[in-house]
Amino acid sequence: MTSRDRREREKEALRQEILDAARDLFVQEGYENVSMRRIAEKIDYSPTTIYLYFEDKADLLFHICEETFTKLVTKGEKILAEKTDPLTKVKRIGRNYIEFGLKHPNHYKVTFMVQHSHDELKERYENSMGHRAFELLRSSVEECIKTGIFRKVDPGMASQALWAGVHGITSLLIAKPLFPWVEKQKTIDLVLDSLCAGLSKDKKKSGAAKPARA
Amino acid sequence: MTSRDRREREKEALRQEILDAARDLFVQEGYENVSMRRIAEKIDYSPTTIYLYFEDKADLLFHICEETFTKLVTKGEKILAEKTDPLTKVKRIGRNYIEFGLKHPNHYKVTFMVQHSHDELKERYENSMGHRAFELLRSSVEECIKTGIFRKVDPGMASQALWAGVHGITSLLIAKPLFPWVEKQKTIDLVLDSLCAGLSKDKKKSGAAKPARA
DNA sequence: TGTTATACTTAACATCGTTAAGCGAAATGA
DNA sequence: TCATTTCGCTTAACGATGTTAAGTATAACA
Numbered sequence: 001m002t003s004r005d006r007r008e009r010e011k012e013a014l015r016q017e018i019l020d021a022a023r024d025l026f027v028q029e030g031y032e033n034v035s036m037r038r039i040a041e042k043i044d045y046s047p048t049t050i051y052l053y054f055e056d057k058a059d060l061l062f063h064i065c066e067e068t069f070t071k072l073v074t075k076g077e078k079i080l081a082e083k084t085d086p087l088t089k090v091k092r093i094g095r096n097y098i099e100f101g102l103k104h105p106n107h108y109k110v111t112f113m114v115q116h117s118h119d120e121l122k123e124r125y126e127n128s129m130g131h132r133a134f135e136l137l138r139s140s141v142e143e144c145i146k147t148g149i150f151r152k153v154d155p156g157m158a159s160q161a162l163w164a165g166v167h168g169i170t171s172l173l174i175a176k177p178l179f180p181w182v183e184k185q186k187t188i189d190l191v192l193d194s195l196c197a198g199l200s201k202d203k204k205k206s207g208a209a210k211p212a213r214a
Numbered sequence: 215m216t217s218r219d220r221r222e223r224e225k226e227a228l229r230q231e232i233l234d235a236a237r238d239l240f241v242q243e244g245y246e247n248v249s250m251r252r253i254a255e256k257i258d259y260s261p262t263t264i265y266l267y268f269e270d271k272a273d274l275l276f277h278i279c280e281e282t283f284t285k286l287v288t289k290g291e292k293i294l295a296e297k298t299d300p301l302t303k304v305k306r307i308g309r310n311y312i313e314f315g316l317k318h319p320n321h322y323k324v325t326f327m328v329q330h331s332h333d334e335l336k337e338r339y340e341n342s343m344g345h346r347a348f349e350l351l352r353s354s355v356e357e358c359i360k361t362g363i364f365r366k367v368d369p370g371m372a373s374q375a376l377w378a379g380v381h382g383i384t385s386l387l388i389a390k391p392l393f394p395w396v397e398k399q400k401t402i403d404l405v406l407d408s409l410c411a412g413l414s415k416d417k418k419k420s421g422a423a424k425p426a427r428a
Numbered sequence: 429t430g431t432t433a434t435a436c437t438t439a440a441c442a443t444c445g446t447t448a449a450g451c452g453a454a455a456t457g458a
Numbered sequence: 459t460c461a462t463t464t465c466g467c468t469t470a471a472c473g474a475t476g477t478t479a480a481g482t483a484t485a486a487c488a
Binding site: 429430431432433434435436437438439440441442443444445446447448449450451452453454455456457458 | 462464465471473475480483484485
């Protein structure tokens with residue numbers, strides 16, 4: 001069955017060619033500004049050919065993002081496995097997340113900055129790499145709580161709060177490049193450090209402040 | 215010149231009619247899922263009529279957002295003028311911001327969650343209500359620094375960090391409605407409280423952590 | 429009453445994502 | 459080796475989008 005194998009290899013090659021072309025265009029010009037026809041043109045196939053390899057445009061994008069986010073998760077797992085103190089790990093995972101987002105703004109946008117709900121894509125995205133990226137953060141937070149560095153808060157809640165911080169600064173820097181940012185790098189540090197400090201033990205009184213309900 | 219006046223009044227009325235129809239549809243179904251034709255249909259005019267009153271679809275959306283965000287800013291100014299302690303003000307302004315975003319997700323999305331850069335819309339957005347909403351946050355942060363509640367950090371940086379937090383939780387809650395959130399309300403509080411605590415004085419040692427550079 | 433300006437519409441353009449139908453070449457069976 | 463089936467891809471088309479150009483009534487004005 002050599003011929004069958006070869007055909008399959010060729011199919012896989014074309015699939016990759018499509019992915020590569022699409023990634024190039026998406027990264028360069030953004031998802032919405034790239035048409036299926038342009039992708040097809042780039043690889044000298046008819047537009048409809050793409051639909052033989054991917055369900056639709058969103059599906060194509062999804063696979064590209066998964067590919068890219070795998071790198072983020074891999075790096076995160078490496079950090080998590082290190083033998084440093086948990087607090088440093090949390091911050092480094094956070095930084096890794098932020099820097100990844102800034103390095104791949106178009107990928108980041110589509111996985112974290114657009115609402116993809118009530119479509120049936122629901123479960124697909126739940127099991128995605130984006131989700132696993134959050135789980136990574138969560139693991140490191142749990143370590144901090146277990147070792148007594150963070151105070152005894154709900155790990156899920158604390159992770160969500162930290163996620164809010166890292167996602168917040170990442171998405172703002174992406175969405176508002178014209179904003180007169182002062183000290184981007186230091187702001188990133190400040191977000192991470194402040195949030196961690198706020199979650200840490202020792203400091204009980206944080207001013208006059210009860211939870212500050214309106 | 216009564217006739218001239220009347221005509222002008224009628225023009226203004228139609229303009230508002232367009233805005234109202236568009237807002238309804240945008241809020242209900244989201245900007246991208248609403249076509250100019252549908253807006254026109256709703257008010258029984260031809261699609262092209264809209265272009266006599268607004269430059270294009272984005273322009274239409276912009277005016278709607280400004281309208282809505284004015285409310286946020288007004289409320290924020292009211293809070294800022296209150297005679298409570300600065301820390302409470304920061305938190306209430308933060309909460310106000312978050313709650314506003316969750317109440318008007320479609321407006322929030324277009325002003326804060328999409329990248330509107332290198333178009334010439336640049337300056338327009340810089341002077342927008344969204345921008346003023348940030349300035350509000352900044353004012354309250356400056357108060358906290360001046361009164362010694364927050365430690366001596368750059369006010370711009372601290373504001374950006376706080377903004378990251380509130381924007382982060384807001385945009386995530388909007389973009390990821392299917393995420394298995396635990397304790398949304400408490401998470402909001404935790405973000406605000408932790409960030410403020412981290413920016414506050416008293417606590418020097420926040421664990422073993424230097425800025426955590428990778 | 430005739431002219432001009434105003435408010436709006438009809439028709440069309442270029443483009444989009446996507447589907448249905450068809451075509452030629454390669455693989456398969458005899 | 460020849461007929462048939464399968465595979466990979468394309469051509470053509472559908473219905474929709476935002477937007478523009480050209481045209482048409484009606485109202486205002488002289």
